[in-house]
Amino acid sequence: MKKIITLILILSIMILPKYVNAEELKDTAKASVLLNVDTGKIIYEKDSHTKYKVASLTKMALQIIVLEEIESKNIKWTDIVTVSKNAADMGGSQIYLSENEKMSVYDLFRGVTMASANDAAIALAEYIEGSEEKMTKRMNNLAKKLNLKDTVFKNVTGLDEDGASSSAYDIAKISEELLKHKKILEFSSMYEGYLRENTQNKFWLVNTNKLIKMYPGTDGLKTGHTDEAGYCTSVTAKRNGERMLVVLLGEESINSRNKDAVFLLNYAFNNYKVKKIKAKSKPVKEIKVKNMNKNKIKIYLKKDANILFKNSERGKIKTKIKLNKIENLYKNKKVGKYYIYVNGKGKEKIDLIVKEKYYKLKLINIIKNNIENVILGKV
Secondary structure, eight states: OHHHHHHHHHHHHHTSOSOOOGGGOOOSSSEEEEEETTTTEEEEEESTTSOBOOGGGGHHHHHHHHHHHHHTTSSOTTOEEEOOHHHHTOOSSOOOOOTTOEEEHHHHHHHHHHHOOHHHHHHHHHHHHSSHHHHHHHHHHHHHHTTOSSOBOSOSSOOOOTTOBBOHHHHHHHHHHHHTSTTHHHHHTOOEEEESTTSTTOEEEEOSOTHHHHSTTEEEEEEEEETTTEEEEEEEEEETTEEEEEEEEEESOHHHHHHHHHHHHHHHHHHEEEEEEEOTTSOSEEEEOSSBSSSEEEEEESSOEEEEEETTOOOOEEEEEEEOOOOSBOTTOEEEEEEEEETTEEEEEEEEEOSSOBOBOOHHHHHHHHHHHHHTTOO
16 A cells, blocks of 8 residues: 555656746645755745744754764764653654663664654753753754744654744754754665664664655655644755755645645756855955964855856856955954845845954064064065
């Protein structure tokens, strides 16, 4: 029966129109966002700030925190977590953890990412913060840090609870933040695997995001479902070096969720392209200075300068740099703006930063340097 349903889904996706006009763009979700990840630009949105339950999409905030802890070396993938009774007793989606069972952070994270396991989510929350309540508080602090106005977390699992809410817009922003941690795609792109593989309790993990197999380029990100939230997803795919993201909330079925996701992804990939202008890894300007700790100040973009174009658009691109007064500078300090114009109209502005510390030398050091330059014949 499952094979028949899968075949129907694949066929329904294949017959979706390849090209659609903007006025024909629609979906059956309660709320939605279609976004280009390379530029952060929203291509399409519907009721994007209306508050809804978001089911297991909640777990993306937990995933961000776990990855931050790994990157900060506060925890390791090989750390062994002892499962509490509280975690083992969690209902809903699970990997059937037992009280006092020991499992690595790596395997628990696979359980959260692939199977949306509530028991694994609680085990990780308790391991990092000591309790679900403390982890929920940290997730809400993350939401505030990301300036999310529609999001309130009440637990780490996304199970229906009064007062919990988010929006399609906020979930898109959480998804963007999660995608900054490149390791997530290693997990979210896995379609199947095993836990406890060499034991009698071998457990087969299958990714809840079936588009990983159905839609070329899909490598994440998270699905969710509860009675109140309906069927939700944040799905991302990459083609020809460009990454798109679709958020759908409140779909009536897995089938409608997948069809809408593919419909919107098809529209994005077939109608938009990204023009890469300047990478943040290379300085956009070098300024010669005197009487400072360095002879040149290197100015960088805070993020890559990319512009999203419709395929039908043609434009002449110009850039302009506007710098603040150069004084003592610390690492990552904003020093100006980088403006991008298309056909004479402002299209984008990006903060300019320095990646090193620059400061004015004291008079005694200036005199010393001048004497050394005279002796060495540099002046």
